[in-house]
Amino acid sequence: MTIGRFRFMDAQRVNLDGFAVEDAELGLIAFDSPHDPAPSLVVHDGRVVEMDGKPERDFDVLDEFIARHGLDLAVAEEAMALDDTEYARLVVDPGVPRSEVVRLAAGMTPAKLARALGVLRPAELVIAMTKARARRTPSNQAHVTNRSDDPLLLAADAATAAAFGFREVETTVPVLGDAPSNAIAVSIGAAVGSPGVLVQCSVEEAMELEMGMRGLVSYAETVSLYGTEQIFVDGDDTPWSKAFLTSAYASRGIKMRVTSGGGAEALMGGAEGCSMFYLEARCVALARAIGSQGVQNGGIDSASVAGSVPRGVRSLMAENLMVMLRNLESCTGNDALMSESEVRRTSRTHPIFIGGSDFICSGFGSIQRYDNMFGPSQWNAEDIDDFLAMQRDWGVDGGLRTAAEPEVARLRRRAAEAVRDVYAHLGLGDLDDVWLEQAVDAAGSKDVPAADLMTPLSASRIIRDSGITMLDVVSALDELGYAVEAERLLAMLRARVEGDYLQTSAIFTEDMRVLSLVTDPNDYAGPGTGYSPTPERQHEIDAIRQQRSVGDLRSEQAGARDDSLRSTGPAGAGHDPREVVIGVSAAAGRALWTSLSGLAVTEILEELLAGLEEEGAVGRVVRVNDTVDLGWIGLTAARLSGSGIAIGLQAKGTALITRRDLPPLANLELYSVAPTVTRELYRQLGVNAARHAKGSTPEPTRNPYSDEAIEARYHTKVVSLVAIERSCVDSTLAPEDLELVSRS
Amino acid sequence: MTRSRSGTPVESLTLDALRRGELGADDVRIHPETLEHQAQVAEAHANPQLAANLRRAAELTGLADDEVLSIYDALRPRRSSYDELMALALSLESRGLALNAALIREAAEVYARRGMLR
Numbered sequence: 001m002t003i004g005r006f007r008f009m010d011a012q013r014v015n016l017d018g019f020a021v022e023d024a025e026l027g028l029i030a031f032d033s034p035h036d037p038a039p040s041l042v043v044h045d046g047r048v049v050e051m052d053g054k055p056e057r058d059f060d061v062l063d064e065f066i067a068r069h070g071l072d073l074a075v076a077e078e079a080m081a082l083d084d085t086e087y088a089r090l091v092v093d094p095g096v097p098r099s100e101v102v103r104l105a106a107g108m109t110p111a112k113l114a115r116a117l118g119v120l121r122p123a124e125l126v127i128a129m130t131k132a133r134a135r136r137t138p139s140n141q142a143h144v145t146n147r148s149d150d151p152l153l154l155a156a157d158a159a160t161a162a163a164f165g166f167r168e169v170e171t172t173v174p175v176l177g178d179a180p181s182n183a184i185a186v187s188i189g190a191a192v193g194s195p196g197v198l199v200q201c202s203v204e205e206a207m208e209l210e211m212g213m214r215g216l217v218s219y220a221e222t223v224s225l226y227g228t229e230q231i232f233v234d235g236d237d238t239p240w241s242k243a244f245l246t247s248a249y250a251s252r253g254i255k256m257r258v259t260s261g262g263g264a265e266a267l268m269g270g271a272e273g274c275s276m277f278y279l280e281a282r283c284v285a286l287a288r289a290i291g292s293q294g295v296q297n298g299g300i301d302s303a304s305v306a307g308s309v310p311r312g313v314r315s316l317m318a319e320n321l322m323v324m325l326r327n328l329e330s331c332t333g334n335d336a337l338m339s340e341s342e343v344r345r346t347s348r349t350h351p352i353f354i355g356g357s358d359f360i361c362s363g364f365g366s367i368q369r370y371d372n373m374f375g376p377s378q379w380n381a382e383d384i385d386d387f388l389a390m391q392r393d394w395g396v397d398g399g400l401r402t403a404a405e406p407e408v409a410r411l412r413r414r415a416a417e418a419v420r421d422v423y424a425h426l427g428l429g430d431l432d433d434v435w436l437e438q439a440v441d442a443a444g445s446k447d448v449p450a451a452d453l454m455t456p457l458s459a460s461r462i463i464r465d466s467g468i469t470m471l472d473v474v475s476a477l478d479e480l481g482y483a484v485e486a487e488r489l490l491a492m493l494r495a496r497v498e499g500d501y502l503q504t505s506a507i508f509t510e511d512m513r514v515l516s517l518v519t520d521p522n523d524y525a526g527p528g529t530g531y532s533p534t535p536e537r538q539h540e541i542d543a544i545r546q547q548r549s550v551g552d553l554r555s556e557q558a559g560a561r562d563d564s565l566r567s568t569g570p571a572g573a574g575h576d577p578r579e580v581v582i583g584v585s586a587a588a589g590r591a592l593w594t595s596l597s598g599l600a601v602t603e604i605l606e607e608l609l610a611g612l613e614e615e616g617a618v619g620r621v622v623r624v625n626d627t628v629d630l631g632w633i634g635l636t637a638a639r640l641s642g643s644g645i646a647i648g649l650q651a652k653g654t655a656l657i658t659r660r661d662l663p664p665l666a667n668l669e670l671y672s673v674a675p676t677v678t679r680e681l682y683r684q685l686g687v688n689a690a691r692h693a694k695g696s697t698p699e700p701t702r703n704p705y706s707d708e709a710i711e712a713r714y715h716t717k718v719v720s721l722v723a724i725e726r727s728c729v730d731s732t733l734a735p736e737d738l739e740l741v742s743r744s
Numbered sequence: 745m746t747r748s749r750s751g752t753p754v755e756s757l758t759l760d761a762l763r764r765g766e767l768g769a770d771d772v773r774i775h776p777e778t779l780e781h782q783a784q785v786a787e788a789h790a791n792p793q794l795a796a797n798l799r800r801a802a803e804l805t806g807l808a809d810d811e812v813l814s815i816y817d818a819l820r821p822r823r824s825s826y827d828e829l830m831a832l833a834l835s836l837e838s839r840g841l842a843l844n845a846a847l848i849r850e851a852a853e854v855y856a857r858r859g860m861l862r
Binding site (some may be wrong): 060064065068071072099102103106175205206209210213215229233236237238240241243244245246247248249251252253289290292293307327328436453469470471474475478483486487490493494496497498499500502503504516518530 | 745747748750752757758759762763767768770772773774778779781782785786789790791792793794795796798800801802803805807809812813815816817819820821823839843844847848850851854855858860
């Protein structure tokens with residue numbers, strides 16, 4: 001029988017995760033498999049004749065394409081001769097410009113770059129990423145999907161994602177035939193939320209290209225690369241077909257990046273004994289060779305495979321860094337959920353979050369986990385406020401901003417109405433009001449029982465059969481009175497003609513400026529340089545909707561104002577031995593009326609007085625005006641008390657019993673955790689104070705125990721409450737007697 | 745000044761023009777010269793491979809969507825024979841798509857060596 005301590009540990013969520021013994025034969029190894037080749041490069045007459053230990057007659061399709069197109073042979077000799085650690089130091093050194101480490105990487109084979117970056121420790125990866133990412137301004141990408149491909153909900157959720165600051169939105173389908181409908185609904189919704197949001201619909205390669213050509217999406221990402229020839233061909237592509245596909249997108253002015261990620265080959269049983277990081281190094285070298293402007297990697301669908309082996313999470317981040325050093329846009333994973341543990345998934349993302357990347361998540365699930373048709377993400381709608389708080393905690397731009405409820409409500413309604421109207425106008429379907437109202441309000445598709453599952457399928461069939469393009473959607477929006485959104489979607493089509501967003505790491509600002517490697521190059525060179533949020537952006541990061549000021553607290557308190565606690569004049573010393581004085585703080589009943597537990601100050605006083613009365617004591621309420629300190633309030637009251645026993649009470653609800661001969665910081669009983677004190681406990685405090693007055697020794701009451709973060713919940717309020725107390729203190733004012741006028 | 749493939753200046757791609765029925769699919773397609781310009785920008789920013797891609801793309805602007813999709817399919821594993829790929833390359837070359845023709849010829853040679861032909 002396992003001992004209790006281990007039964008308890010086994011039951012923790014982290015133990016739902018799988019942890020694999022490192023096994024190079026199966027590719028279950030993050031770095032440095034014994035089967036990884038030693039780096040080498042032999043060039044004869046400008047032609048690569050050996051790469052990473054393999055002569056050219058043995059080149060597989062990846063080697064061949066990388067050797068013919070991917071390497072800068074002018075720097076290869078210099079780069080390959082560089083010691084691994086020496087290159088790793090150049091990568092981290094803020095005094096060495098990004099351009100220099102990018103120049104050298106261009107001459108390195110996959111095995112060489114994998115070895116050199118394998119040297120970097122986690123903290124060094126953070127600095128390297130800060131310096132090496134292509135775009136100066138970080139950003140983020142959202143998933144917007146749902147279980148029913150509901151176009152109204154997709155539109156409302158896309159608008160919501162845009163409102164929260166996501167600059168790319170990726171949708172996909174549980175039902176392939178629904179793809180065109182999803183693409184249009186998400187494009188319209190995103191345009192309602194913000195200008196310049198890029199939209200993609202992830203489906204099979206050829207269909208994705210077709211939708212791009214019709215303008216139904218504005219970028220593409222699901223162009224998968226794999227690190228071995230076998231798995232690559234199993235994916236029904238070759239480096240040449242992928243290179244052609246890459247050009248096909250560019251020929252229509254559409255941004256595109258490829259997808260890879262460590263662990264994919266091991267997951268498909270085809271790692272050929274190589275480490276995840278080496279195989280990924282081949283993918284990244286190939287991505288550069290085929291001319292893709294960027295890569296989505298860092299595990300992606302296989303992140304949990306990488307996460308199962310030693311140093312696997314480190315390798316995921318190193319993959320992202322490798323993309324940056326190949327001078328490409330890096331969309332840094334944090335996509336598929338890699339752990340059941342909140343701690344592990346946060347730990348996996350955090351270094352990238354603070355280092356900053358082109359897109360922190362290559363799919364933050366902006367919808368609820370159950371609606372994510374890619375599978376749950378590393379970050380989901382459940383975590384948006386967490387993520388916003390993390391940005392604020394670290395002063396870091398993770399690409400998100402807070403959004404106020406009335407504004408999101410307005411955007412959701414407009415997005416859903418626009419899609420309903422466009423679908424009716426283009427003959428794609430009649431979506432009724434009940435459905436619309438549910439979609440506007442919904443936190444997820446379970447809240448939209450009125451959704452018709454056949455609508456997206458029939459709408460998609462009509463879109464394909466009748467050749468509806470984004471221009472048709474723009475016209476429809478314009479005719480239906482959505483000129484702003486029509487203009488925003490037309491602007492995305494105009495951007496295709498201009499072509500500036502084909503450059504590396506391009507996103508649009510809300511005023512449709514392109515931020516990219518070209519227009520917004522990362523210039524990090526140590527402290528005081530590189531990206532720093534503008535004051536406006538810093539305000540967006542800092543001003544989360546939950547923050548409260550002293551002013552907010554004053555008005556909240558003013559809402560509970562009552563005048564039932566009235567001064568009746570200066571308080572003198574009592575002589576009745578049954579008397580117990582209750583000393584209240586300066587602000588009680590004057591500027592503060594509600595304690596942290598939610599009880600009114602007068603309700604607390606009623607309970608205390610009732611408790612005293614039960615035991616035959618006589619209560620008197622006195623306001624102590626010259627201190628905020630509860631010990632002094634109590635002691636002052638005790639010195640006025642006929643029995644020498646007093647209760648001290650601050651407006652926030654903290655209370656104690658003391659006696660006139662005790663030192664100021666001592667007490668007989670104390671309720672220090674005001675938010676958890678109940679009516680019953682205050683009454684018991686009154687009872688006990690009376691017993692002390694009678695000379696008996698009551699059993700002390702105790703603060704109710706809680707393992708919750710009570711301090712996190714209330715300390716900000718406490719600071720404000722104490723500030724208000726202090727503003728009411730007047731050291732020249734003597735204590736005054738109060739009467740508690742019955743409110744009933 | 746940037747023009748679309750149809751020759752329309754990008755400034756003229758407005759809602760008003762759309763309302764007048766003046767905009768069609770070719771008005772929102774990129775011009776090959778724009779892709780050549782972007783290729784030069786990519787080259788100047790240390791990415792000759794992106795530049796090469798954009799130049800292949802410039803050639804493809806002249807092809808219909810269906811033909812682009814069919815070439816992509818022909819390049820997938822075991823879809824084409826050596827001769828079919830060579831014929832495709834020749835056809836593209838004769839229409840001025842020399843870079844894409846070269847890519848396809850290279851693919852044919854490698855596919856033959858690695859057993860990826862039909």
